[in-house]
Amino acid sequence: MAKLQRGEGEGGDLEKLRKGIAESYDESTGAWEELFGEYIHRGFYDTPSAAPGAAPLTALDHRRAQLRMIDEALAFAGVSDPEKKPKKILDVGCGIGGDTLCLAKKYGAQCIGINLSPVQVKRAQELAQAEGLADKVSFEEADALNQPFPDGQFDLVWSLESGEHMPDKEKFFSEMARVAAPGATIILVTWCHRDLSPDEESLRPDEMKLLNKISDAHLLPAWCSAADYASFAKSLKLEDIRRADWSENVAPFWSAAVQSGMTWRGIISLLKSGWKTIKTALAVSLLIEGYNKKVIKYNIITCRKPK
Numbered sequence: 001m002a003k004l005q006r007g008e009g010e011g012g013d014l015e016k017l018r019k020g021i022a023e024s025y026d027e028s029t030g031a032w033e034e035l036f037g038e039y040i041h042r043g044f045y046d047t048p049s050a051a052p053g054a055a056p057l058t059a060l061d062h063r064r065a066q067l068r069m070i071d072e073a074l075a076f077a078g079v080s081d082p083e084k085k086p087k088k089i090l091d092v093g094c095g096i097g098g099d100t101l102c103l104a105k106k107y108g109a110q111c112i113g114i115n116l117s118p119v120q121v122k123r124a125q126e127l128a129q130a131e132g133l134a135d136k137v138s139f140e141e142a143d144a145l146n147q148p149f150p151d152g153q154f155d156l157v158w159s160l161e162s163g164e165h166m167p168d169k170e171k172f173f174s175e176m177a178r179v180a181a182p183g184a185t186i187i188l189v190t191w192c193h194r195d196l197s198p199d200e201e202s203l204r205p206d207e208m209k210l211l212n213k214i215s216d217a218h219l220l221p222a223w224c225s226a227a228d229y230a231s232f233a234k235s236l237k238l239e240d241i242r243r244a245d246w247s248e249n250v251a252p253f254w255s256a257a258v259q260s261g262m263t264w265r266g267i268i269s270l271l272k273s274g275w276k277t278i279k280t281a282l283a284v285s286l287l288i289e290g291y292n293k294k295v296i297k298y299n300i301i302t303c304r305k306p307k
């Protein structure tokens with residue numbers, strides 16, 4: 001297993017980190033919702049760039065691509081089979097509950113979403129109410145690294161773009177496995193650093209420098225590779241471990257994020273959100289650099305808990 005690549009910015013101060021993440025989402029969620037709706041994740045596209053001469057993608061296309069991400073992840077994990085319908089779902093790092101509500105509707109399942117931001121929890125509850133799903137879906141403030149659930153509760157454990165905020169990736173993954181019921185599926189879609197080659201012990205110094213800058217700007221305290229997640233799954237005796245690199249499939253979303261931030265509407269919602277959100281938005285270029293240099297990867301990792 002490769003060594004975790006820690007960002008220098010957060011040190012070991014977990015409470016400070018949790019507070020920082022909660023405050024950052026408390027502040028930024030309104031702007032994100034205004035620009036992209038209820039999903040705080042990238043979209044899934046067929047190709048990295050539109051064919052030459054093709055019409056530019058519209059905001060509606062990006063929204064569809066965000067929804068498609070959920071379907072692609074479920075299909076990759078083999079959960080789209082109606083025979084394997086999950087009945088109890090946990091959404092770890094649920095944002096304002098876009099995925100949670102989508103999964104609840106898709107499967108008619110009982111769903112719980114957890115995250116660190118009280119503003120997001122409140123907004124998720126409002127959206128569930130508005131969609132008439134308040135009896136099926138609930139949200140609470142809870143730490144993914146120390147989940148308030150007994151073992152073996154959920155038959156689908158889902159995490160879409162929250163893993164990157166976790167300071168201890170192994171603990172995060174083992175908590176997802178702990179609360180998964182026998183036979184449950186675990187789906188993790190997250191930004192990782194690239195896999196190391198067999199003769200490497202860590203990333204190159206220039207790659208580490210870039211990751212550390214990104215870590216500071218985006219509250220991403222630690223990094224691991226998809227191969228590391230697969231080995232966590234293996235050591236937890238999970239089965240059917242599969243992973244894929246979807247970096248190319250999410251590539252068009254970066255320009256969408258930059259474009260919508262550059263519109264008057266985007267600029268006004270960023271200004272309304274405050275300095276932290278503006279700082280994060282400005283640092284999107286670092287993330288794009290990380291993807292372009294292939295240091296950062298957009299990965300899916302799925303597995304099943306033995307029956």
Ligand code: SAH
Nearest residue numbers: 039040041093094095115116143144162165
């Ligand atoms: N999965 C959602 C939101 C992704 S944004 C979506 O796809 O729309 C990242 C989310 O992770 C935020 O809601 C943030 O509050 C949550 N998060 C970050 N660190 C967390 C932690 N330690 N425990 C629980 N949630 C966390």
